Amino acid sequence: MNYHQKFDAYRNLVEEWLKERITVPELPEKTLFEAMRYSLTAGGKRLRPVLSLAVCDMLGGDREAVMPFACAVELIHTYSLIHDDLPCMDNDDYRRGKPTNHKVFGEAMALLAGDALLNTACEIMLEAVLADEKDALRKAAAARLIMEAAGASGMIAGQVIDMESEQTAVSYDQLCRMHSLKTGALIRASILSAALICGADERTTQALERYGKLIGLAFQIKDDLLDVEGDAAVLGKSTGSDVRNHKSTFVTLLGTDKAKELLKSTVEEAVKALEGLQNTDFLIHTAAYIAERKK
Amino acid sequence: MNYHQKFDAYRNLVEEWLKERITVPELPEKTLFEAMRYSLTAGGKRLRPVLSLAVCDMLGGDREAVMPFACAVELIHTYSLIHDDLPCMDNDDYRRGKPTNHKVFGEAMALLAGDALLNTACEIMLEAVLADEKDALRKAAAARLIMEAAGASGMIAGQVIDMESEQTAVSYDQLCRMHSLKTGALIRASILSAALICGADERTTQALERYGKLIGLAFQIKDDLLDVEGDAAVLGKSTGSDVRNHKSTFVTLLGTDKAKELLKSTVEEAVKALEGLQNTDFLIHTAAYIAERKK
Numbered sequence: 001m002n003y004h005q006k007f008d009a010y011r012n013l014v015e016e017w018l019k020e021r022i023t024v025p026e027l028p029e030k031t032l033f034e035a036m037r038y039s040l041t042a043g044g045k046r047l048r049p050v051l052s053l054a055v056c057d058m059l060g061g062d063r064e065a066v067m068p069f070a071c072a073v074e075l076i077h078t079y080s081l082i083h084d085d086l087p088c089m090d091n092d093d094y095r096r097g098k099p100t101n102h103k104v105f106g107e108a109m110a111l112l113a114g115d116a117l118l119n120t121a122c123e124i125m126l127e128a129v130l131a132d133e134k135d136a137l138r139k140a141a142a143a144r145l146i147m148e149a150a151g152a153s154g155m156i157a158g159q160v161i162d163m164e165s166e167q168t169a170v171s172y173d174q175l176c177r178m179h180s181l182k183t184g185a186l187i188r189a190s191i192l193s194a195a196l197i198c199g200a201d202e203r204t205t206q207a208l209e210r211y212g213k214l215i216g217l218a219f220q221i222k223d224d225l226l227d228v229e230g231d232a233a234v235l236g237k238s239t240g241s242d243v244r245n246h247k248s249t250f251v252t253l254l255g256t257d258k259a260k261e262l263l264k265s266t267v268e269e270a271v272k273a274l275e276g277l278q279n280t281d282f283l284i285h286t287a288a289y290i291a292e293r294k295k
Numbered sequence: 296m297n298y299h300q301k302f303d304a305y306r307n308l309v310e311e312w313l314k315e316r317i318t319v320p321e322l323p324e325k326t327l328f329e330a331m332r333y334s335l336t337a338g339g340k341r342l343r344p345v346l347s348l349a350v351c352d353m354l355g356g357d358r359e360a361v362m363p364f365a366c367a368v369e370l371i372h373t374y375s376l377i378h379d380d381l382p383c384m385d386n387d388d389y390r391r392g393k394p395t396n397h398k399v400f401g402e403a404m405a406l407l408a409g410d411a412l413l414n415t416a417c418e419i420m421l422e423a424v425l426a427d428e429k430d431a432l433r434k435a436a437a438a439r440l441i442m443e444a445a446g447a448s449g450m451i452a453g454q455v456i457d458m459e460s461e462q463t464a465v466s467y468d469q470l471c472r473m474h475s476l477k478t479g480a481l482i483r484a485s486i487l488s489a490a491l492i493c494g495a496d497e498r499t500t501q502a503l504e505r506y507g508k509l510i511g512l513a514f515q516i517k518d519d520l521l522d523v524e525g526d527a528a529v530l531g532k533s534t535g536s537d538v539r540n541h542k543s544t545f546v547t548l549l550g551t552d553k554a555k556e557l558l559k560s561t562v563e564e565a566v567k568a569l570e571g572l573q574n575t576d577f578l579i580h581t582a583a584y585i586a587e588r589k590k
Contacts, residue, residue, distance in 0.1 A: 027452070028456050028459070028469070028472075029447075029452040029455040029456050029459075031455065031459070032447055032451065032452065032455045033447065036447070079410075083406060083407075083410060086383075086406065087383075088381075088382075088383075088401075088402035088403045088406060089403050089406065106383075107383035108383045108384050108458055109455070109458075111378060111381065111383060111384065111406070112378075112451050112454055112455055112458075114410075115374075115378060115409075115410075115413065115451055116446055116447040116451045118410065118413060118414065119413065119442060119445055119446035119447065119451065120446055120447060122417045122438075122442045122446075123439065123442045123443060123446055126435055126438050126439040126442060127439065129424070129435045129439075130432065130435050130436060130439060133432065136431055136432055136435065137425065137428060137431055140421055140424045140425050140431065140435060141425060143417075143421050144418065144421040144422065144425060147414060147417045147418045147421060148418060150414055151411055151414035151415055151417075151418055152324075152327055152328065152331070152411040152414065152415060156327065156407055156410055156411045156414065157322070157324040157327065159407055160324040160326065160327045160404070160407055161323050161324050163403055163404075163407075164323070164324075164326070174323070177323075
């Protein structure tokens with residue numbers, strides 16, 4: 001299997017698990033579950049859970065043990081997109097080429113579907129904690145790591161900074177901190193929670209932490225470049241929104257050429273962070289994929 | 296100490312714990328924490344965490360072990376109120392006599408503060424799970440019980456049913472199911488999570504479950520009566536909104552007199568559910584308090 005086949009194989013495992021876990025019961029409140037499922041199956045890349053599974057394989061860990069946490073991160077990511085798209089936030093009508101959740105189900109249902117996805121992520125992780133006494137503490141620590149990354153000291157803090165920095169000049173350091181929280185925290189958590197569950201040693205954990213930090217940064221630089229140079233049809237959303245909204249990005253701050261240089265060196269550093277570890281092929285390719293992706 | 300002094304003593308313990316735990320750090324995103332704190336300290340009754348502590352004392356349990364879970368339920372309750380008040384939901388300007396969260400901080404911040412409170416509730420519980428290896432599994436089970444009560448099979452399902460049943464005729468059974476999910480689930484969870492952590496036996500747990508179910512119902516009947524007969528100044532919000540919004544309530548379905556009878560018999564049944572248990576004074580008084588409260 002080449003890299004893309006392997007990525008798709010991981011992705012399929014994730015899709016299957018999510019499809020089995022997030023069902024639509026025949027209850028008066030079934031629309032809630034339809035709304036949750038709509039966004040959860042709206043064609044996400046599944047980068048975060050794929051990273052979790054890849055780290056698990058790299059460390060020779062138990063995929064079944066890691067899977068609930070990998071998918072919990074994807075649920076959290078999905079809830080954050082639904083809430084982000086709401087009229088009171090970014091007011092986006094399209095996401096991944098499809099109408100956003102509130103465009104289909106209305107604002108109130110979208111709000112509640114987001115809440116329910118975050119809540120379900122916790123339920124899934126707690127179930128996993130309780131499933132096997134032996135691994136309970138390790139898994140509880142992984143759940144805590146993920147929830148910290150998602151919360152007021154992580155992703156949500158990043159969203160607040162992003163929101164409050166609109167229309168104002170932002171320094172390079174501020175931009176890095178914002179993205180490290182808003183996008184980076186959950187990417188790092190998907191890697192480190194898997195490492196924790198698989199019992200990675202201190203040195204491996206540190207290397208993976210550095211790798212996660214760097215691919216998180218690379219991911220964001222690429223996002224900013226795609227908003228300028230990307231193909232709206234492939235992206236499934238309109239481009240140029242950063243400029244229209246006067247948002248500070250790596251491109252507006254550095255210019256396109258410098259941003260591309262930074263992307264290249266960041267990916268190189270991410271690969272370097274893995275030096276000395278075994279079975280790093282997939283993670284190395286993922287760093288490159290992040291920089292080359294078209295969407 | 297009489298009942299009200301004891302209630303206030305529990306309440307003060309909760310206030311102190313929350314004040315120490317939910318602080319406002321000097322960070323660019325400090326407004327998020329201010330928004331979280333604003334609603335968390337806006338004068339709630341603290342009924343749910345008080346119930347947790349009372350059950351803990353009744354069972355001779357460890358208050359420190361129960362406290363994080365008691366307060367997590369209060370955080371979840373608070374987030375649900377913030378989201379409920381948003382323009383896309385009930386669009387309320389006042390709550391407990393103060394402007395609602397989005398009136399003070401704007402819709403986007405209120406949305407994120409709600410998200411962050413739910414997230415923080417999980418973080419607090421997971422910290423408690425990891426704090427003491429001996430009790431970890433019991434606490435993880437309590438956390439799962441609380442999150443299930445809060446989620447798509449509990450409180451959020453109730454909100455969806457409530458939302459979708461506006462402007463339509465609702466049967467008595469549908470009304471009971473809706474409230475059992477929307478308000479009841481979290482009240483039951485505050486009681487049962489404490490019982491679980493304190494190692495209550497099967498018989499005690501069943502009695503408490505029945506008690507919790509009944510006071511949850513009583514709480515809602517009283518809420519509906521207060522909307523008709525309550526004092527807006529004492530309640531801190533306008534009355535008559537159920538009639539204005541054509542909402543089915545116990546009062547619109549049964550009439551005031553029958554609703555009062557049902558409230559009385561429900562409280563009596565709740566008290567009866569505790570027969571045979573020890574140290575039930577506080578819980579008996581609480582059932583009466585729920586029926587007599589002015590707000």
